[in-house]
Every structure is written in structure tokens, then in C-alpha cells.
Amino acid sequence: MSNSEARNVANPSTLSATVAGADILPSAEPRGPKPRRRFSRRNIFIYGTLLLVSIYYLLPLYVMVVTSLKGMPEIRLGNIFSPPMEVTFQPWVKAWSEACTGLNCDGLSRGFWNSVQILVPSVILSIAIASVNGYALANWKFKGAETFFTILIFGAFIPYQVMLYPIVILLREMGLYGSLWGLVLVHMVFGMPINTLLFRNYFTSVPEELFKAARVDGAGFWGIYFKIMLPMSLPIFVVAIIIQVTGIWNDFLFGVVYTKPENYPMTVQLNNIVNSVQGVKEYNVNMAATILTGLVPLIVYFISGKLFVRGIAAGAVKG
């Protein structure tokens, strides 16, 4: 385009357009990365929303922590959101080792080891069984397997309360009632549906050819499970462990119904502390006890957050 032509064309409207453009970009020509404002509307919206939501989600935790650090008088006066004026760890000490239920005044500490004792075999056993189930369902389909699996999924919907009685009878007939193993068995049974589902979906997503190759290589049911499948299923194991740890650690009903006082898990103590009202409710102790009880699953979460999403992706999405 020649100069003269350009001048001809340069009517007021294009002129104003160029001026407006020059305002924003002195060099006129877009070059290199598109300029992005740090505080674009989009970013403000995204981070703003997330921040608000985070506050909503953190609020209860904040209330719990703050309250657990206050003394009772302060709680009675102030509001639950205000930070403690005088930080005291007494509620924590009390919750852990002094709070009374009935005649026992040793707080949560009594239940902690019981919970661990229940947790470890229950988690190991239930996951071991569920993973084998999932593996058998995914790779060794036999007649009727799907039917049992459907019943299992049905079981996921059965309220625990409904099954309380039949299981009392079952355990009695098996002679396991009241023993730790009885409880472990119950956790295994009720953890089975959802974990089996996850493992089944996960193993289904493992390429079938891998399984076939192992069979040609002469590995049997267990050989393939232990040597091929197990080593490659870390993410789903993490998910199952998290779900089971959370469920079993937080369980109150089974722990109290199917064991004896000497085996009562921590949640029973928590229930006792929270529900034993001695005059006024000691909110600070309750909160401290609550946090202490939730600590184990929370820690498991914080440690394994990333693997959780990965595992969920593998176990829940495909299927």
C-alpha cells in the first residue's frame, strides 16, 4: 500500500481507532505472550470464590482449635469466633488424660491404643480382602461373581443400625462376640462393598494384556496378584487406606456394641467425654477431645493428599 493511498484512507474513524490502540500498546503490534493482568476479573473470581469457600470450610476447624485453647470463663463470656485472650492447654491435657467417665478419669488416652489395636488389623484385613475381591472380579470372572458383587453394592446402602442385630447373632454363633477379632470382622464386612468397588474398577483399568502375559509366564492367581498387580496399585491402596482409616477410626457404634470396655476405641471415650455433662458443658475439653480424636485420620489425609486424587481417578472414574 502506497503512502498516498494510506493518507486517502485515513479518515477520522480509523484515525481515532489508531489513537485508541496506541493508548494501550505503544508498539501497536502484538508480539510475544499475550499480556495477562495478574488481577484479571477471572482470577479475582476464581481465587475470591476459593478463598470464601476455604473460609467456610476452615471455620469449624478454627472454632474447634480456638475454643480448645480457651478457659471456661472466657468461653462463657466471649463469642466462639474470637481468638483466645489467654491461651491454655489445660483442656487438651484434660481431654487426653484427665476427663472422667463414670469412675475412669484417664481421658482419651485409654482409648487411643485400643483404637490403634482395632485399626491396624481391621485396615489390613479389610483392604487385603477387598483388593483380592476386586482382583478376582476384574480379572478372573466366574459365573455368579457379578451377582455377589451386586449384593455387595446393595450392602453399601444398608444402614449399620439395621444390621446390628443379625450380626450380634452371627458373631455369637461364630463365638467371636466381644473379641477384638469379632470387631475386626465387622469392619471388614462393612468396608468390603465400597473398597471392593474401588479395587475392581482399578484392576479393570489395568491393561488386560499384562494379566495375560503373566498367565503365559505361568503365574497363577496368587502369583499375578502379589507380583504383578500389587506393586502397581499404590494409588488405589492409598485411597482404600484413607477410607478405611477414617471409617474405622471414627466408628463408635461397632466399637461399643461388639467389644468389651477394655477394648473400647477412642470414640467411645470421646462420646463419654462429650456426653457426660458435669454441670456445664466443658466445650473447651470437648473440642480438644474432638480434635485429638480426629488427628489420626487428618494426618493420614495431609500426608497422602495427592495420591488420594490420583487413586480416586483410577478407582472411581473408570468403571
Added chain:
Amino acid sequence: TDLEVTHWWTSGGEAAAVAEFASAFDATGNKWVDGAIAGGGSTARPIMISRITGGDPMGATQFNHGRQAEELVEAGLMRDLTDLAESEGWADAVAAPSLLESCTLDGKIYCVPVNIHSWQWLWLSNKAFEDAGLDVPTTWDEFVAAAPALRDAGKIPLAMGGQAWQRGGAFNVLMTAIGGKELVMKVYDEKDAEVAAGPEIAKVFQAAADAREMSQGSNVQDWNQATNMVIQDEAGGQIMGDWAQGEFQVAGEVAGEDYTCLPGLGVNEIISTDGDAFYFPVMDDEEQSAAQEELASVMFNAGTQVAFNLKKGSLPIRKDVDLNAANDCMKKGLAILDQGNTVTSVNQLVSPDTNTQIEGLMTEFFSDMNMTAEDAQARFADIIANAD
């Protein structure tokens, strides 16, 4: 021998009382293994029943007087204490025959009653009325009349917890106080639906509606939180059993000075012989069985009874005990007991099923201002008609 004892006594006064049993039992060379489960009977009972039917029973367990354990006894799961009772002469020592009767099935004794609890008390905060510039009322009607003034003073007239048993209980107290013993027996023992639908019960429902009105704004669940409102002088009063006494005691309040108690709501001085009892599931182990008998014996023992009931705020089940240490309110109760102004507890008269239905109805009634007394009465009559 270690003996596990389960119960749901976990509040301050209760726990102190249990400690008395425990130390007395420990003194016999055995060991009390405490199996407290907080949250009241509704939390604890399923656990106890499961344990017993699951074939792994505890050494002894608390139940309320009445029909809660009936079937367990029928199923042969409970220990027969008749021999022990005869050798120790329980029948002669017991304060009211009905106490032992409720432990008896087919002429055999299966439990140890450990206290007498009566429901029919109104607990009033002296300070609250003072603040409102009123005299402490002496009857239910005065109390109702004082309610508006209390409100104006920023107090809640009647403290009431949200749990079903508290509401059902309060209703039954009103019935006993306003309608009298006869009416209670007609309705609950004879299960006369016509009476239940009749004008006398209508009066009771009217009173309940008043109570409902007065209890607006007491946002607590547990009974002792409600009691605490009275102790803190935030509420004018509370209808609650004599166990509330324990809370006042723990809080260091003095009967007559800081608080006032009105048995039978000051209207009709009758008290019921509710109470707790301990059952002893059948156990295979010889030693344990022996320990069970020892515990039963310890619980019935006069000395333990005094120590226990003083702490618990309930009345002892023996008439041959001396309660010098008893406070004002307890003495009132003992006096009524002496006069024989007692009524059988509702728990003993109706099945837990019916009881739960009544409690359910009252829970609804007390929290739903839109439910008229008439509607509620109609449903009540229906429940009585189908009661067993």
C-alpha cells in the same frame, strides 16, 4: 475377681454415687471394672442388650425399674437371685414392696433395686424469682401465674431439655400431680382409652400446654443442662426427678436457701417409685458368679445404700436405714414415702414400646406450638388403646 459393671451414670453426681458402690465392692476383695457409657439409657441399653444376647455378658448391668429387661429374664439370660434375697431377707428390709415386685417374675427375683427415684418434683430457683420481684411459688398454678413476670425479667420460666424421656416424664408428672393416683392407674394400668380421652386428662394436657408455653427458649438437650439453667438462675424452674438434687449438691447449692423443691408439684404430694436396678446376666464362670452374688449383696447392704443414695440424691430402698445426713428435699421425699403416698412408676406399667410412643408424642407436642392440646390428647388416647 474382676467384675464388669455397665451403667450410664456419668454425670457428676451419678459418678460420685457409683464410686461408692465400687469402693464397697472392691473392699470385698473383688474388683469393680467400670463400664460407663455416657449418653443415657438410650445409648447404653442397645449395647447392654447386644452384649447379653451376643453371649458375652458383663458381670452386672443397670436397667431402669420396670419392664425393660423382662424378655431377657424370660429368655433365661438373667441370674436368679431368689436364694440370696431370701437368705438376706430383702423382702422385709425393702422400703416399698413394689420395688422388689418389679424385680420379680414368676415368683423369682432377678434384680437388685438400688434406689428409689421419684419423678414428681419441681425445682425452683429462689434467686430467679427474687430477680423478677416475686415470691417463690408453692404450687404449680402459682408458678404458671408467675411465668409472665419471669419472662419480663429475662428469665425462661421453665427449663426443659430436648430429649424425649424428659418430655414424656414431665407429662406424666403433670398427670400424677393434677389428676392424681387413681387417674394414673386407670390410664396406664388399666389402659382405659376412654379415660385417656376424657376431661380429666384434658386438664392435664392443658397444663402441659402451659408448660410448653413456659419452656419456650430453653435450647438445651441434656437434663442437667436444664438443671444448670436453674442453678445459674437463668430459668425459674424445672420439672425433673429427684436426681436433679445431685446437680444442685455438686454446684454447692443449699436446699431451701438457693433452691426450692416441690414434690408433686406442690399440688398432690405423691411420688412414684421409679428407680434403678442391677441385673446379673447368667455367666458360666464359677468365680464370676460368686462375685455377682457378692456384688448384689453389697448393693443391698444398708451402709452402701446410705452412701450411694446420698450422693445420687435418691432415696434408699431400705426402710431400716438412717438418713440423718439427708437434706431438706430428701427428707420431704422420705416423709411422703413413709405415708405410703406412692404410685407405681409408669415404666413398670407400660411396655417400653408404649412408653416410647408416649415420649414421642410429648416430644412433638412440646416442640410444636401448633399442635393443640386436643389433638395431642386424641393421639394419646389412641396410644393407650393400643398399649400393652
Added chain:
Amino acid sequence: MSSIEIKDLDLAFGAVKVLEKLNIDVPEGEFLVLLGPSGCGKSTLLNCIAGLLDVTGGQIFIDGKNVTWEEPKDRGIGMVFQSYALYPQMTVRGNLAFGLKNAGLPKAEIEKRIARAAEILQIEPLLDRKPAALSGGQRQRVAIGRALVRDVDVFLFDEPLSNLDAKLRSELRVEIKRLHQQLKNTMVYVTHDQIEALTLADRIAVMRGGIVQQLDDPTTIYNKPTNLFVAGFIGSPAMSFLDGKIEEKDGQKIFIANGIDVAMDGYDGYVPNADGRDMILGVRPEHVGLHEDPSTGIQGVVDIDEPMGSDSLIWITVGNQRLSVRTAAGLGFKPGQPVGITFDITKASLFDKDGGQRL
């Protein structure tokens, strides 16, 4: 003796019959390729041979032994998969050793076999790497190695090269061919790539819908496909098909279509009489002559010129039909240009349109 003998094999998934009354004999040392479009049952057949699927009916013999109900490991087979199927958490050495350890072989023997396989496949430097650290071609080589160490007589390959890019594919193809020449054991190889089939096979079984359409050596399959399906499936660029009828003129049988007439003299097969049946004439692009002078032979118009490096594929429109011609590269035919075409009828194929059989 037959190395693999398949008798009346039936296989159904529930109600869906995938293979029906299938019979194949594979002589010892033969390289048999199963070729066919996706979903025709090739993998299913291979899995039956390997024992990874339970047959619904029929029998399978390997080395004369009835293995119909044997476990895969006891059949004396090695198998290589499309996705390599290497055990991701084991090193290459571990992958190779896994089957041998399962078989309980002594350590020294395992070492020996791995060393031999690694040498043959030139994967010695990779032995201590994990599969994730290998390229596609290397992975496939390890997968072959895993079959190799098993020291079996029969190798089964399920589309081993189809996950690789064109370049690697042709390289590994040569290696597999060489491996076969070296080991001389029976191989059954599944593919849907006909170039692989033609280059590798001693015999090719062309399958469709669970049925073997033709089982023959590559040359026969290429030159005398039994039916339209085989003709169209084999050959790249593909055979062109012309619709027409046979007519007789001066005692000569002539294939006549819209604008085309081709004398069928010298056709290698039976030319039916002029009975009005619809016929299809198949000619391969390399058997068509292309002339710049439109008056030579039949006249057509250039449609597209596809240069393929060494030669070009020219698409011609004749009448309302299209055919492709293979010429040397760079002759510079332009779209729209009129040309003349001639057919080498001795290498053409005539099909009955109804049924599609070659005559």
C-alpha cells in the same frame, strides 16, 4: 507334523459367536499370519491357542498334544502383545526371568537363557532398566525376549508392532523376520496391516467375521484373492474395482462397463459367458498402464496425483468409475488431464458381484 492343529474351534461370548467351526493346521516352522479387519476375531483365536480363553467347542493340538484344556504355561507357547505388557515394576531382567522363576528353573539356567535372548535381540545394555525407561521399539524387543526365553516351539504375536511408528515398524518387522529365519520355530502372528502380513508370512489366513476367507501363501493371496473382500483388503495402494458385465463380441469375451471395455483374453481363471450377471473386475494399480495420449486404450481423466516418494499413485476417473494407477514418481500428471489407460488382464481378477467369489 503339524505344530498347531485347530479342529472345529467354536468360541462364543455369551450369545455372540465370535469363531465358528474354525480349522487351521500350522506345519512346524511355519510363519502364519492372521490378517483381518478390527473385530474379526484374530485376537480371540490367538487367545484360544494360548489358552487365555476357554473354547466353547472343538480342540486344539500343539505339537500333537491335545492342549484344549491345558493352562497357558503348559502349552509350550510364548506370546507377545500389542501393548508390550511388560511388568512395569520389574527391570528388563526381571521381566525376562519372571516366567522362568515361576517354572522353577535353576538360577544358572535362567541366566543363560536371558543372556542368549538378550544377545539375539541386542538388549544387553538395557537389562537393568525398567520398562518406563525404554523406547517403544526397545519395549517391544523386550516383550519378544520374554517369549524367547521360554524356549518354546510356538510363538504367538498379537499385533506386536501396531503401537510403533511407521519407521520403527518397518525396522522391527525385519528383525522379526530375521528372528524367524534364525530360530525356525512356528510363529502365529496377528495383524491388520497387510504390508506386515505380506512381508512376514509363509502363509496368510485372511479372516473376516470369525471365518477364514483364504489361507494361502502371500503371492497367491496377492495375485489370486478368492473373493472381493480379500482382494480389497490386501494390497496397498488397494485394488481398484470396476462394475460391469461380460459380453461376447466376435467370440471374444469382453468386460464392459460404462465407457470401458476390456477383452478378457488371457485372464488367469474362468470367464463366464455373457449371461447378464453383474461382474466386478479388480485391477491392481501396478497392473494398469497409463499413457499421456488419451487415444491409447481406454480414455480417462486424472483426478488426483499422490506422490509416494519412489512412485506415484494416480487416481483416474473413467466413465463414472474410479481407479488408481501406480507410476514412477514425478511424471507430472495434472488433475483434469485426459489420459489413456490399458490393463494387464493376465493379472486382473474377475469377481461375481453376487457373492463376491473370484472366478
Added chain:
Amino acid sequence: MSSIEIKDLDLAFGAVKVLEKLNIDVPEGEFLVLLGPSGCGKSTLLNCIAGLLDVTGGQIFIDGKNVTWEEPKDRGIGMVFQSYALYPQMTVRGNLAFGLKNAGLPKAEIEKRIARAAEILQIEPLLDRKPAALSGGQRQRVAIGRALVRDVDVFLFDEPLSNLDAKLRSELRVEIKRLHQQLKNTMVYVTHDQIEALTLADRIAVMRGGIVQQLDDPTTIYNKPTNLFVAGFIGSPAMSFLDGKIEEKDGQKIFIANGIDVAMDGYDGYVPNADGRDMILGVRPEHVGLHEDPSTGIQGVVDIDEPMGSDSLIWITVGNQRLSVRTAAGLGFKPGQPVGITFDITKASLFDKDGGQRL
């Protein structure tokens, strides 16, 4: 006027520079193929052109307009993906219409465009089906249709055929070629299949590691690859490479390797003096002559015979080197048989081993 102009394009993912100072001009109506091995940055470049990736530096012009910062929809491009990327829950019609509806086009216009695209691609009968009910080839056609309805000047294809089997691939290849001839718009086509590149392209840009190695028309790329990489990458069967040195004998420059000596007379390029540098001679299989008489030319031994239907690829060992020869099919060379070979040196390529440049 250039339809696409890329100036000094830089692209980095974090610290990893994928494209560096890349310049390409695509004239209007050209079919440009981006060819290269996996991971060389082809898709990245295409995404930059489409505006799906934000460039790190440089500029992109489409139809003379600087679109460096434009949104993809405003660039006047249509794009077709390897995985089809059809919207699975919409019918074919919905897939085609969705973008247009969003652009706020009137209904009639949308209908018109869909009808036209459907006609061109012959997918009219499929318009009311969902993608799940289509075969791979049909899906790809719909994907192309989605770009087509946008009525744009520039089409971008990212390996559109690599999910299809060989047969379909070659069919659709022809269709795309025809589409280009019909529409005459600019197309940029990414592939790693060199046959696709050769048949489709007006010009090919061979890429490696984010750098364009050679940008030329297919014939030049095929016959005169600028370096070893391009030479090896293009051509199937691949070019054979022989290691050796240039020596002078009687004033003639001769390429000498173990057992081979080839006079370089007539070589189309520069032959350096005998300076002892390591050289590589590249010959394509079709430019080698094969003689049954071992005394003709250089002597070699047949290694493998790969029949490929229309012709055969014979692998020959000469000295310690290997090369492949393309012959007519069915000449019956047997492994181990001694043969004579001759080279057509005018079509060979000579590379400097150090650096790999063609001389």
C-alpha cells in the same frame, strides 16, 4: 499473500524450550505438512497457530492479520484432532452446529453450511447418529466436517488419521487430498507418517527437536534430503546408509567402504576431495540394481526377502554393511544367495558423517 506467517516464534513450557525462533510462511492455498518424530514439537506449533497455546515470543499472522493475541475462534481457523474430539452426547448434526450456534448464526445459514459439509464429506446419512454409533473413519470425517462448517481459510490437522487402521488411513488420505483440491484453502497438517506427508503435501516441513530441518516440496525432500535425519526419516522402505570415505583414483572420486567402491561420477551435488573425512552414502532401495550374477557390480549376499505384494524388498549384506533393494515381486531370491549390486549414483546422496549435511 501469505496465508500464515510465523515470525521468530518461541515457545517454552517453563524452562523447556520446545520451539525456538521458528519462521514459516505458508502461501494461500498451500497444503503444508509438518512431519517429524514424536515429541519434536509439531502439535505444539499447530496449537500456537490455532491460539490454543500462548506463545513465549514472536508473532503469528493469518491472512495478513496479526493474530498473536487473538482467541482461537477469531483467527479464522478450523482444527481437526487425532482423537476426533467429537462431543459424544450430541448427534453429528449437533456437533457440526454447536460452534455455529454459539457464533450466533441464523438457523438457515447453519442448515445450509451443514448440508454443504455433509455433502462434501458424504456423511448425510449419519447426521442424526451419535459419535458412539460411528466407525473410526466416519468419526474422523465428522471431525473434518466440524472444521469445514466454520467456513474458514485455514485448516489445521493434528495427526487426523493416526488412530485409524492402514486401510482406512489410505482411503481418508485420498479424501483429504481431494477436499483440498476442491476447497483450495490453506491447510497445515501434522503427521509422523511420511507416506501421508509425501502424498498430501505441497510442501513438507521436516521437524526435529523444535527446529525445521528442511522445508521443501516432497520431491526435493525425497530426492535431495538436506541431512541424514531427513534422509532417514523420509522414504519407506528407508534409505540405506553406507559408511565410507572418498578416495581419488585416476582423477575419479570414489566412495570406498569395506568391500564397496562406488564411482561418484554424475552425483548431483558436491563431492569433496579425498581428505579422509568419514562419509555416508545414502541410496534408496529403488535406486539399487540387483543382479543374479554376483560378478556384476559389487558382490553381496541376500539376507532377507520381504515380499510386499507388488514388489519385494531384498536385504543385502555387503562387507559388514547392510542395504535394501527394491525389486519386482516374485524374483525368488533366497537368503544366503550371492548377488551383484549396482548403484544409480545420480540419485544417491552423500553426507558428511560429522554433522550429517548433504554435500
Added chain:
Amino acid sequence: MSQTSRPFQLFRNINAKIASIPMILTASVVFLGGTIWTIVYSFTNSKLLPRREFVGFDQYERLWSTNRWIVSIENLLIYGILSLIFSLIIGFLLAALLDQKIRFEDTFRTILLYPFALSFIVTGLVWQWILNPDLGVQSIVRGLGWESFTFDPLYNADIVIYGILIAGLWQGTGLVMCLMLAGLRGIDEDIWKAARVDGIPMWKTYLFIVIPMMRPVFITTLVIIASGIVRLYDLVVAQTGGGPGIASEVPAKYVYDFMFQAQNLGQGFAASTMMLLSVAIIIIPWAYLEFGGKKRG
């Protein structure tokens, strides 16, 4: 001798069958057996202990004429539907936000997920407290000077179920978010690119393209949420104990209370049976679609 005939079917894959015994036993004895047992005894007048005195449909008649049961069912429906809708919507929106290649994704995700680690008892307790008009939000706002502000969902029979919902969502949406996030990550990149080239706005892409593609995730999520809803119990007990009055009663609590509190097993079993029945009505068609209809390859 090699086997020439078909071996006995039962012994094929024998190891797989042996390994599945725990599952088979659990499914058949515990879940199926327990269910049948429950159904059988729901026709008896069992009180504290199961007794085989059949009374026909008496228990069911009584069940459906009980106000509390009706309220429970209504509550479960309200809670269930709202909780399904909200947890799916909120979970998805949060996942979509987290999927925008944002910074601190891990932090945000952990914050959103941590409530899932806590038991319902804890959740109920904390929220009971925050929603308590004398201590929580209401008193704070009033303290700020807005005296007439009322926010007491747990003490208002009309809205108490929403108070429970707030806590339920707080606890559960994190997991839903995680599932959705995983689903979003599984969507082919090319789909996004195609949508951008087509000029389809982000929200439309999500609504019309991505969400329909995430069907499997939604199904898994649905199963997980729904199973939680049916079992809703702890949260109610911890937060309101079913109150005020019976305003927040739920079926699982009805079952529990009648079995152990009222000592009327028959009635409890009848209620259980109704719950199981409704679950079966949902599960069986689903299972049929999942396993019966199509065969996986």
C-alpha cells in the same frame, strides 16, 4: 495323559473362587442373609428379642400410621434430594475452579477435603455449636448490633433439616469435589481445544460437553452419596437428636430407636425392610444396567 474332555466347571479358576469366599460369604450370609432375616422378623411381634410369632402386616400398618415415620421419610427425602443436588453442584463447581490450573491447588484441595476425615459425630457437634443461637452465628451477628437477626436452624422445626444439611454438605462435598476433579482430569484435552476453536464459552463447554462426558464419575459419586444419605444417622443424633420435637427424625434413627429404645424389634425390622426395599428399587435396575445389559470387553 492330557485332558481331552472338558474339566469339571467348578474347578476352573479354583483359586479365584477360593479367594472370593470371604466376599461370597459376606454377600450371601451377612447382607443377603441379614436382609432376609430382617424381613422375616418384620412380620413378627418381636419385642426385645426376636420371636417367631407372626402377625402379618401389623407392623407395617402401624409403621405407616406413625407420624414419626412419615416425618422421617419426608426428612430423608428433603435431605436426600437437596444433598444430592447441592453436593453434586457444589462439588462440581469447586472441582471446575480447582481445574483452572490455579496456584495452591494442593492447599485448596486439602482444605476442602479435610472434613471428610472427621466423623459425623464431630461434624455434628461443631455445627450444633456454630448454629446454636446462644453461642454461634446468631449471637455473633446480634453482638455486631443487628439485634433482630435470627439464625437458629437447629431450633426451628421448620428448617432444622437444612441445618443438618449445612453440616452434611460441609463434610461431604470435599469427596465429591475430589471425584469430580478426577473425572475432569480424565477428559480428553482435545475436547477442550475443539471447544475453544469452535468459540464455545467455558460455561457452555462444561454444561453441554464435559458434564455429559463424565457420566461414569457421576454414577460412582451418586452411589457414594446415596449410600451415605440412606445411612444418615450419626449426624442427626449428634446435631439435634432428632429434635426439635421430631422435626429432624430420619428413618435410620427410627429403626434404631424402635429396636433398642422402644424394644420393639418387629417395628424396627418393618422400618428396616421399608428402607432396604427402597434401596433395592434403586440398586437392582442400576446393577442390571451396569452388568446385565452390556458386556465389558
